[in-house]
Amino acid sequence: MVPGFLLKSSLRFAAMLGVAASGLALAPGCAPADSADSRTVIAVTLLPQAAFVEAVAGNLVDIVVMVPPGASPHTYEVTPEQMVALSRARMYARVGSPVEFELTWMDKLIDANREMVVVDCSRGIELIESDGEAHEEESSEEHADEDHVHSGADPHIWLSVRNAQVMVKNTCDGLVQVDPANANVYRANCEAYVAELAALDAELATAFQDLEQRHFIVFHPSFGYLARDYELTQIAVEQGGSEPDAQYLIRLIEEAKEHGIRVVLAAPQFSTRSAEVVAQEIGGEVVIVDPLAHDYITNIRAIAEAIQRVT
Numbered sequence: 001m002v003p004g005f006l007l008k009s010s011l012r013f014a015a016m017l018g019v020a021a022s023g024l025a026l027a028p029g030c031a032p033a034d035s036a037d038s039r040t041v042i043a044v045t046l047l048p049q050a051a052f053v054e055a056v057a058g059n060l061v062d063i064v065v066m067v068p069p070g071a072s073p074h075t076y077e078v079t080p081e082q083m084v085a086l087s088r089a090r091m092y093a094r095v096g097s098p099v100e101f102e103l104t105w106m107d108k109l110i111d112a113n114r115e116m117v118v119v120d121c122s123r124g125i126e127l128i129e130s131d132g133e134a135h136e137e138e139s140s141e142e143h144a145d146e147d148h149v150h151s152g153a154d155p156h157i158w159l160s161v162r163n164a165q166v167m168v169k170n171t172c173d174g175l176v177q178v179d180p181a182n183a184n185v186y187r188a189n190c191e192a193y194v195a196e197l198a199a200l201d202a203e204l205a206t207a208f209q210d211l212e213q214r215h216f217i218v219f220h221p222s223f224g225y226l227a228r229d230y231e232l233t234q235i236a237v238e239q240g241g242s243e244p245d246a247q248y249l250i251r252l253i254e255e256a257k258e259h260g261i262r263v264v265l266a267a268p269q270f271s272t273r274s275a276e277v278v279a280q281e282i283g284g285e286v287v288i289v290d291p292l293a294h295d296y297i298t299n300i301r302a303i304a305e306a307i308q309r310v311t
Contacts, residue, residue: 039061052296060185130154162201217264219274256282262284
């Protein structure tokens with residue numbers, strides 16, 4: 001586990017699918033808080049958000065990632081070292097959807113640094129229920145309030161490239177607020193990165209357009225927004241955050257056979273036991289995809305390629 005999780009924003013780390021990209025994690029105490037040339041510290045909840053900040057801010061900031069590589073936002077607990085790093089942050093970019101880490105920790109994180117600006121990256125994004133039903137749009141004030149976040153909503157908003165564009169723009173707005181001297185740089189970088197994401201969205205739409213098999217099986221239901229964007233159907237092995245019971249597994253295996261599915265997607269943050277059972281029964285395989293990988297564009301392409309292998 002990487003200590004401290006204070007990341008130089010110009011460096012890469014934690015590549016997806018087991019391929020490590022070069023990078024460097026700095027312990028919180030390594031960045032001089034009072035140095036005249038110290039960079040603005042920006043905190044985020046997840047690694048994909050670190051990629052968004054890097055794309056917009058380049059080497060103008062240092063990034064504190066609260067849920068480190070290999071950890072799950074459903075269970076992770078903050079360390080004292082991270083609290084020290086957070087105390088120097090000028091801004092916190094929260095996911096804003098009901099990610100369990102934020103539901104549990106956000107109030108405590110804000111209490112640790114009352115001076116930092118908190119940006120809701122989900123502002124302007126329509127949340128969907130895990131069963132695919134959309135929420136009515138909320139005001140930004142309500143959406144930022146924990147009491148108004150729908151706990152039944154799918155929290156994995158970043159896995160939609162269309163949502164990611166909104167998240168990047170919200171992140172940019174926050175950076176401009178805390179560091180107006182570099183506003184032109186942030187806005188130019190944001191525009192360029194959003195254009196890259198728009199191109200990726202068009203690429204995926206083309207790739208999925210003629211896909212005959214539009215159902216895919218995944219252990220943890222992370223890809224509801226991606227499935228919505230391209231008219232796919234996600235079938236989850238997991239039941240309500242828990243391992244499935246025997247009867248459900250039987251029904252799932254029958255459904256997989258009905259659709260001719262031969263691949264079960266699983267994430268490195270979760271046990272693959274049930275996924276392997278399903279794969280064995282359908283004569284298929286388990287493919288690991290990481291919904292939390294740092295290299296966002298490369299990772300989304302890898303996830304899309306894995307979904308296209310369903311048969």
